[in-house]
Amino acid sequence: MTQTIRNKSWAELEVGDKAAIERTCAVQDLILFAHVSGNTNPMMLPDGSANHGSKEVIAPSMWVGSLISAVLGNVMPGPGTLYRSQSLEFKKRVHVGDRLRITVTCCEKREAPVALFRAEITDQAGDLVCAGLAEIDAPTVSIETPVRELPALIVDHADHFAKLVDLAAQLPPLKTVIVCPEDRNSLGGALLSTERGLIHPVLIGDPDRISAAAREIEADISGWALVPETDHRAAAARAVAMVLAGDAHAVMKGAIHSDELLAAVVKKDGGLRTNGRISHVFALDVPTLDEILFISDAAINIAPDLMAKVDIVQNAIDLARACGLDRPRVGVLSAVETINPNIPSTLDAAVLSKMAERGQIKGGIVDGPLAMDNAIDMEAAKTKGIASLVAGHANVLIVPNLEAGNMLAKELTFIARAEAAGLVIGARVPVMLTSRADNDRARLASCALAQLYNHWRREGRAFAGSAQAKAAE
Numbered sequence: 001m002t003q004t005i006r007n008k009s010w011a012e013l014e015v016g017d018k019a020a021i022e023r024t025c026a027v028q029d030l031i032l033f034a035h036v037s038g039n040t041n042p043m044m045l046p047d048g049s050a051n052h053g054s055k056e057v058i059a060p061s062m063w064v065g066s067l068i069s070a071v072l073g074n075v076m077p078g079p080g081t082l083y084r085s086q087s088l089e090f091k092k093r094v095h096v097g098d099r100l101r102i103t104v105t106c107c108e109k110r111e112a113p114v115a116l117f118r119a120e121i122t123d124q125a126g127d128l129v130c131a132g133l134a135e136i137d138a139p140t141v142s143i144e145t146p147v148r149e150l151p152a153l154i155v156d157h158a159d160h161f162a163k164l165v166d167l168a169a170q171l172p173p174l175k176t177v178i179v180c181p182e183d184r185n186s187l188g189g190a191l192l193s194t195e196r197g198l199i200h201p202v203l204i205g206d207p208d209r210i211s212a213a214a215r216e217i218e219a220d221i222s223g224w225a226l227v228p229e230t231d232h233r234a235a236a237a238r239a240v241a242m243v244l245a246g247d248a249h250a251v252m253k254g255a256i257h258s259d260e261l262l263a264a265v266v267k268k269d270g271g272l273r274t275n276g277r278i279s280h281v282f283a284l285d286v287p288t289l290d291e292i293l294f295i296s297d298a299a300i301n302i303a304p305d306l307m308a309k310v311d312i313v314q315n316a317i318d319l320a321r322a323c324g325l326d327r328p329r330v331g332v333l334s335a336v337e338t339i340n341p342n343i344p345s346t347l348d349a350a351v352l353s354k355m356a357e358r359g360q361i362k363g364g365i366v367d368g369p370l371a372m373d374n375a376i377d378m379e380a381a382k383t384k385g386i387a388s389l390v391a392g393h394a395n396v397l398i399v400p401n402l403e404a405g406n407m408l409a410k411e412l413t414f415i416a417r418a419e420a421a422g423l424v425i426g427a428r429v430p431v432m433l434t435s436r437a438d439n440d441r442a443r444l445a446s447c448a449l450a451q452l453y454n455h456w457r458r459e460g461r462a463f464a465g466s467a468q469a470k471a472a473e
Contacts, residue, residue: 005078007078009077009140010112010140011140013106013138018106019104020101020102021070021101022102024097025059026097029063030046030059037062041060044057056095057096059098065086068132069083071102080138081138083135088130091127091128092123092127100122101121102120103122104134105117105118112140113137113139116135117135119131119133160285161445164323164452167448168452170463170465171451171455173199174198174199175249176199176200176248176249176252177202179236179251180204180254181255184213186213186255188217188219189444190443191219193444198450199250203226205227205228205254206230227242232260236260236263239251240272250430265278265431266427277301277304277311277315279297279311283319285418293396293397294316294395295405295408296399299405306348306352310361313398314362314363316328316425317330318457319449320364320396321364329390329393329394330367330394330397331376332349332352332367333368333371333375337370337374337384345400346369349398352368353368367390370390374391375391375397378392379392419445420434420442421434421443425453430449430454
């Protein structure tokens with residue numbers, strides 16, 4: 001049944017009539033207010049930290065005052081109300097998480113349709129936050145109207161990558177060879193990661209191009225180790241050789257084609273192969289989700305068979321666990337959520353689910369086949385009658401092939417405004433594989449993934465953080 005609201009006309013209003021609503025100040029309120037008003041005062045905007053600096057940031061006073069209009073326009077007098085004037089006096093600052101009660105009381109009726117309202121806003125402690133008088137034109141006719149459902153807005157309310165970066169920064173810098181950082185994006189990402197203490201960089205590439213990129217971003221890299229190599233394939237080969245010699249413990253892609261770097265990494269002789277299959281995992285910070293979403297494989301294995309998918313699933317679980325997920329929920333995707341012999345990916349998904357159930361894939365809960373909607377959305381899963389520990393809240397998605405994974409990751413990045421980081425798993429060392437178009441933050445987040453995965457692989461457990469972590473290691 002549709003909810004409606006009915007106003008109180010000027011003729012129906014009586015002095016002493018009172019109405020109130022409650023509202024909790026949220027991070028999203030401050031971000032939206034900054035967009036609408038153009039006020040980007042840093043005292044009133046969440047920062048980029050994991051908790052947005054919510055304890056220190058102050059809610060704009062005009063946002064607080066605007067809550068009075070919600071009572072006047074929605075409750076009393078209600079629909080049809082128009083402002084004439086508003087006076088406000090602010091008694092106390094409001095912060096994220098404060099629960100506010102907004103009360104209006106009719107204190108005077110003037111010549112129709114004018115009425116005067118006293119407004120007060122108090123916080124959860126009962127302290128007066130704001131007080132004032134509102135002069136309005138009350139509606140002259142009775143109106144009953146349906147409650148409006150506003151369109152949904154996507155606002156990135158939690159920076160999940162920031163938490164990982166802060167955690168990884170507590171570990172010793174990872175000596176990382178950066179292959180061809182010859183443009184502003186790749187060199188800027190390396191600079192940011194170095195400044196945050198995630199990596200100790202060694203550059204391989206064309207010295208002239210690297211120097212030009214450094215001048216473009218006004219970076220001083222005079223103290224960085226630089227191995228000159230103008231040919232990209234040769235630079236990739238030298239990076240792999242450094243790892244094999246123990247001179248580097250991670251590889252980061254710069255302004256080099258992925259296939260050129262990966263050709264050196266996956267070589268049977270002289271590459272970085274191990275006993276398992278090498279695969280790529282995207283980690284995406286999606287604004288509409290409450291945790292990082294992992295997607296694999298969207299960059300290396302083009303059309304993996306069943307046994308290749310076993311390694312792809314295991315690699316993705318391992319990275320998710322390294323990032324702090326105790327028991328990742330893995331949804332193996334297909335076009336449908338039922339087994340269909342004419343769709344081979346549904347058969348693979350069912351087998352992978354059973355293999356995990358029997359311990360052939362470890363560390364996560366695996367279910368499939370699942371379609372994208374019922375893997376991510378609980379209502380979609382309920383509608384289709386799917387009852388599982390994964391359906392509706394998967395945090396790891398395994399795609400049928402590279403094409404599907406690449407399109408899914410890029411749709412989330414460019415349409416849903418997700419931020420993406422990427423890591424190659426299953427090689428001797430972590431390989432940070434990002435798009436050449438990715439920004440500095442994508443490379444910073446990829447370095448954090450590499451740090452945390454390296455620790456997990458070495459210690460057999462996720463890094464929980466410690467003030468003494470660097471000293472201890």
